Amino acid sequence: MANLIFENPDDISRSTSDSPTMHYTVKIKSFSLLAKNSMERYETGEFESGGYNWKLVIYPSGNKDKNVTEHISLYLAIEAADLRPPGWEVHAIFRFFLHDQIRDNYLTIEDTQKEERRFRGIKLEWGYDKVIPLKTFKDARNGYLVDDTCVFGAEVFVSKQRSMDKGECLELIKESITNKFVFRIENYSKLTTDFYDSNSFNVGIYKWKIWLGPNGEGIGLGNYNSLHLALANKSSLSAGTKIFAEFTMRILDQVNGRHPSAKHNFSRWFSASSYMHGWDRFISIGSSNLTNMGLLVKDTFVVEAEVTILAVVNTTSSPSLELVSSTSCCYSV
Template sequence: MRGRTRRFHAVKNEWGFPKFISKKSLIDPFNGYLVNDDCVFGAEVFVIKSQGVVECLSMYEVGKPIHRSWRISQFSQLEYGWVSEEFHVGDHTWKMEVYPRGNGAEEDRSISIFLSLVDSSLTPSRKVKANYTVKIKHQNNGEDCIKSGNQWFACSGDDSWGWDEFMAISDMNDPASGYLVNDCCIIEVEISVQAIAHNSLSPPPKKMKII
């Protein structure tokens, strides 16, 4: 698998691939990945020469998360996807994206949901760290389907984080599940902004903490 250039630092010291290869492909003897129950892992790492970039980290006092909720009607009739109106959290602009028929490898298998930072006022050298929790509400007083994340969002255009495999389509469409009632579902998100980082070739302001 071809990698991407990533910056490792004290706040984000690991990167990887949450879906590197499917278990089915790994154990298929015709693919040659698993031989006599042994497999070999390898990695090529190239360290890019430092350009003297200084990363400034401005920490936020994390208070109560901002909560937003949407009721999506005619859910089963959505051909491609649903996008929320833009909303503001921590002086930044966000939106939610829901794909009722799935996204990527999970197409026709899972509901896919993503949170996107769409703040065009920020420069490409900046990024925002946020905690977020997304829910598909159970409408009959049952257990909500909940997933949480903590990520750095880049400000160079739309940057999305979320889940291709949020919930199985079969579970959503099951009349007894309580998630889809009268072809309507309820999506909720809670977000709290933790920090903003800024890369610069010049020294940071004195009030910034250097990482």
């Protein structure tokens, strides 16, 4: 056996084992062709351990993204689809193996402190950038590469799985979603109800309505028209969902086509508990005033809303901790 030469970072421990328990092995024939065929990264098939699906990720000439050369890089990856709901994470301890085909034992590679690794949405892979130098690996006297064939293995123990009790995801909309809607109110002078609402209209996946108070409300009661924008499907929102919207409301000048005197802008967060925003005092209530401004024609009042969704927040809630007893299973390819 040749002298084994390793770089030994503080976090890697290497030892020899005669018959370790392995949950998965991968046998690679014609190993040298990986590099010749520009296969810089190889992912194995999936295998199950602790109720989750895993795979090995092998860089036969080193992980170039980590500036590694002249070494084999080896990682354990969890199937991303298993990390549901958002925020879920799996804690696991794992070991890698490399078969010495001459002495029929195994080089064992593991964390020095045998610490758990957290697999989650932002960190799906854990492993080692420099598992073994290629010079040591390719030296036939060491038994790791014999007749251009090698065998890697892995053992995975899931210790626990958990999710944050509560969290949220803020999504800023790169290409903002905008829509306009026109609400026509006829027989304005005969309106008697405190509030009138428009048909619903869509902006993105959310439904909205315009609310008109012909006699005002709050500080505008009796002297002003009040106008508000409201979520029409607030009952369908999940708990914690919030929509940040910028909106402009106008009473249209039906004579001259100019609207600046009856236009207001707002930016607000909308949610199931805060589903309506706007103005108690939008414009003076007097019919003569509205008529002179071209806003009331043939006793018809026209309101336009322009709504732009800029951001959405969704929250997640799930059990905080579940301990898992590991099960042994073995796969081979």
